[in-house]
Amino acid sequence: MTHLLSSPSFKKLYEIRESEHFIQMLPLSLKNGIAFSFAKDKILFIALSHPCFKQEFYHKIALVKQLLKQYQRQKNTLLEIIDIKIFVTYDAYKKEVEKNQEIAIPQVYGELSRGEFKNLAKDQEIHALFESIRGNILKNQE
Template sequence: MKTIGNYFFGLTRQHQFAPFFKFSCYSKFISLLPPRFKNAINYVTCKNDTLLIALSHPGFKIEIDNNRDLLKSLLKDISKYDSSCNFSNITHITTFISNFNASDLKSQKQEETIPHYDELSEGEFEIDEIDEDLKTIFEKIKQNIKCNKS
């Protein structure tokens, strides 16, 4: 029986789904980076023989430009360990500041999907002669219902 990984692998080999395969390779590349670089990178793409790295802040540009050797060595390592992600054709690495920030999409407030219901009870019920402790508990319940009603 085939697993979902087998189906995904088969789909990514088709021409129309090739960007999914490239995206998974870029994700592997980003996952190998140190944490400070992971936070700095918005997205990675490749055009011609150049790896384009979109950054979220200008301060990160200097830091990543100074560590190009690290990036190139990681690209070679990915090609060694995962033959399907071949970055051997990349000769240049270019960084730029992107206005698009993926974290902004995540931070947008989503609509609340939990339903909230109004109190239907009026809090009017009789308390028979019972133990005083139980009577005080029922009185508290009455007060809570009346507070929730308004």
């Protein structure tokens, strides 16, 4: 497989594979926030999945650039990359939010009351409301 990636026609695939290997070398706190990456015009673009990860990257951008230099020296790949840019892909963030909203289905609990209570209301309207509540409770138990 490596000989295929070294051919000029698969250069882009090789770059993607190498950038994925570089991302696997990053610390876990950074790696978890990456949605995808790509190289263009000698810049490695890293797309983040959430806006909070952008701040984490800004605090550790020097570490990431240092790791890139070490990776370039040791693996002799990604040599054309001279800078790293990060951005938030709101498409991935939107999908994550929608996914979390789908999961957040409210739990439905069974009726815990048996409808056994004394209706001490003296007003006829309030008395009727309590009796309708009792009817709903008994209906929910079925």
